[in-house]
Amino acid sequence: MPLLSIIIVTWNSEEFIPDCLKSIFNTKGSLDIEVIVVDNDSEDGTVKVITEFGPEVKLISNQENLGYAKGNNQGIEIARGEYILLLNPDVVLKENTLKLMLDFMERERGIDGLSPQLLNPDGTIQPSCREFPDFSILLWEITGLSSLFPESRVFGRWRMGYFDFKSVREVDQPMSSFLLLRKNVLEKIGLFDESFPIFFNDVDLCYRIKLKGGKLYFYPEAKAIHHKGASTFQIKPVSILHSHLGFFRFLRKYKKDFLSQLLVYFSGIILMAAALLRIIWYFLKTIFSRNL
Secondary structure (H helix, E strand, C coil): CCCEEEEEEECCCCCCHHHHHHHHHHHCCCCCEEEEEEEECCCCCHHHHHHCCHHHEEEEEECCCCCHHHHHHHHHHHCCCCEEEEECCCEEECCCHHHHHHHHHHHCCCCCEEEEEEECCCCCEECCEECCCCHHHHHHHHHCHHHHCCCCCCCCCCCCCCCCCCCCEEECEECCCEEEEEHHHHHHHCCCCCCCCCCCHHHHHHHHHHHCCCCEEEEEEEEEEECCCCCHHHHHHHHHHHHHHHHHHHHHHHCCCHHHHHHHHHHHHHHHHHHHHHHHHHHHHHHHHHHC
């Protein structure tokens, strides 16, 4: 079996990274792996916990928070594997997950990337794939139609509410929380676009794979537990802002004709207004909960 390089970007991940790393080493079996952790200037005990795993983990310790995209690029640049696994520190692998995914990729040579079925800590299925965003999806989100009709193939298609996440299928954009890629694909399309520091860098990466004719698949036979948003929850208002900015940057990057550019900047105004309202609502809920 080819060498697998596992890349994990951490930031204040002391609570989750031990279980993540333990699950990797406990489930790797006879697989040939290397683990690369890129820490973005954590302020807790993340680095100390990582060093306790010794030479089995290669640690890049940044002196400032360079963002998720840059952190992954640092790991990919030194990775030696034929396969690259992008993994969040709040993911715990189930037994045989790595072998199942590598076996699938070795059988299906025409597939460029693969994601497993992600589970919430309570064992329920966590939706983990989306369709690529566009102007219509923004409209359904802003008007609330995506929430009213989450299972609709029209209004709910961004979050794929119509899909039960129980069958193998080709998808647009699996979450990079757990995404296995062939390294030669990244050599063809390039690494993460660092103008997307936190959000939408995985959307952009998957979109570039698709533009080159690549295929990404969802494979539910392989499973992992994901404590969703463990890092971004620590900076919720900043995360809200960056998620909306990421949506805008994605539209601006790929919608190039004159009419589309007008729609992009109109969309940007809507997205920033929506971000502001969500941030205000977040602070109001926080204040209210503290006063209870």
